[in-house]
Amino acid sequence: MIRCQGLRWGAPGQPLTPALDFDLPGGSLTAVIGANGSGKSSLLKVIAGLQKPLAGKVALDVSPRGGLSFLPQQQYLDRQFPISLQELVSAGFWGSKQTPDVRRQRLDSVLNDWCLNGLEQRPLxxxxxxxxxxALLARLSLAEAPLLLLDEPHAALDELGQALLWKHIHTWHNEGRTLVVVCHDLAAVRQHIPQTLLIKNTGCVLAPSRELILQQPHTQVA
Structure with missing residues (x-):
């Protein structure tokens, strides 16, 4: 479960919202939507412990170390870093106690799942x-964390990639994991995600996705 109490975040002295209180139950699948600059990505960083809130607190029912995986936007990744796709994906084994043989089998399976075969040695x-x-999503698959925070995971994906993404999101949800997904594709949110957290500068609304999006036809999201 994710419990946020009196939570405010943003730049020092410039909170993006009033103090917010909301709970996301364990095993839930939640979209986060809102206007540009509303603080969607920052909220995920606060939940992940990568950014300090201006006020309030976040309580998780998992350990921040190994209990959650965070998928940031690509712009925060240094593509000049001299590693291969396989090395990037294999970083998902961090902290794993699996044997080398099991890791090899698991890596091969995940690369196949995400249609990355033949690209293993290609540099970023x-x-x-x-x-x-x-590749970033494949790394997330290897981590097997119970809490997944995904910041625009559909970005840059073609039709095949998006189909793979939603297939895996539903699989992870069915496994009982908790997922929070920043997504600007409202049609995809309505189709794939049961509940949505709408962030506004006046507060937030947590409601079933179909109901909330129909009530907010002009919401600008990104």
């Missing part, structure tokens, strides 16, 4: 945006 700078995004 040689990957397309969609290939890199699938």
């Amino acid at each position: 700078m040689a990957l397309s945006g969609g290939e890199l995004q699938r």
Whole structure:
């Protein structure tokens, strides 16, 4: 479960919202939507412990170390870093106690799941945006954390990549994991995500996705 109490975040002295209180139950799948600059990505960083809130607190029912995985936007990744796609994906084994043979089998399976076969030795700078995004999602798959925070996971993905993404999101949800997904595709949110957290500068609304999005036809999200 994620419990936020009196939570405010943003730049020092410039909170993006009033103090917010909301709970996301364990095993839930929640979209986060809102206007540009409303603080969607920052909220995920606060939940992940990567950014300090201006006020309030976040309580998780998992340990921040190994209990959660955070998928940031690609712009925060240094594509000049000299590692291959396989090395990037294998970082998902961090903290794992699996044997080398099990890791090899698991890595092969995940690369196949995300249609990355044949790209294992390609450096990051040689990957397309969609290939890199699938590699980041494959790394997330290996981590097997019970709490997943995904910041625009559909970015740069083509039709095949998006189909793979939603397939895996539903699989993770069915496994009982808790997922929070920043997404600007309202049609996809309505189709795939049961509940949505709408962030506004006046507060927030947590409601079933279909109901909330129908009530907010002019919401600008990104």
